[in-house]
Amino acid sequence: PAPRRRGPRERGEGPRAAAGGEGRPRAEPALTREGIVLAAIGVADAEGIEGMSMRRVSTELRVSSMALYRHVANKGELLTAMIDHVFTEAALPEPPPADWRRALEVALRCEWDIYRRHPWAVRLTMMAGAVVSPALLTNAEWMLRVMVSRGRTPDQAQELLTVLSAYTSGMALQATRVVLEEHEFGMDTEQWWRTRGPDFLRLADQGRFPTLFAASALPDVDGVFSLGLKHLLDGIAPLMEGPGAP
Structure with a gap:
């Protein structure tokens, strides 16, 4: 008789394999407190402090937000660590x-x-x-x-x-x-100054602010x-x- 085809579980393609084998979830990239702080500084430098959030940093590091909380308690602690880093560095x-x-x-x-x-x-x-x-x-x-x-x-x-x-x-x-x-x-x-150029020219033409x-x-x-x-x-x-x- 023809050989029996193995099912997904037998081939190691089932949920256990997708999760990393032996029923364990796939491990997230290794995280350190310093790595989180540096990523947060990078986000703040590029997007401003308003753009810096735990979720945004976790996205940058490609980990879950919960993974960050194993290293920093909350956003306030992260902000303090960011300031501490930039001033310690200098x-x-x-x-x-x-x-x-x-x-x-x-x-x-x-x-x-x-x-x-x-x-x-x-x-x-x-x-x-x-x-x-x-x-x-x-x-x-x-x-x-x-x-x-x-x-x-x-x-x-x-x-x-x-x-x-x-x-x-x-x-x-x-x-x-x-x-x-x-x-x-x-x-x-x-670009900011160019967009406001016409406004400044109109004010200059009024002659109210010669100095x-x-x-x-x-x-x-x-x-x-x-x-x-x-x-x-x-x-x-x-x-x-x-x-x-x-």
Whole structure:
């Protein structure tokens, strides 16, 4: 007689085989907490913080959303880990430069560079921000030590730190505004200005804003940051070098 044909289960084509054999579900790709954090940073860099969700990160990693929760408890914990990563990656030098002005400039430029690379970060790290991470506290402690070493009390140093952080965060928000609008409207900076060109020309023709429209170009935000930082440090010099400074 003709040989009996084997059925799907005998050929290993049944549900058990599709699930990975022996009744076990197919394993998802290996996950690590660091891999999840890096994927979330990549999503936020490309799509803005509004586009970053546990579901979106799981899609990026090609795993189930539940797989993420074995490594991070919730979105808030993930946001904190993202901030901690970007600030740890740009750790400040130890020991700080001996000159207080150089030390504070190093710290503020480091923070500025983080915001330029990761525009979403400024929205989480302002003085009333959404997260508090060990790396953020380390940066704050670093700058406070610089100021206290010049004879400032911890309270005085906190006040100065608030002024310095407000400047960097405020400038970063100005610099990232167009980036955020790119995510919202789906256009780059040049396209954004071109679409608004006719509106600006109509306003210029009205003659109501002659000084505003006399400028030849938009200011270079990095150059403006450097200029403002110089004057800001000039402004706090009397507070850093006054009575009580070594």
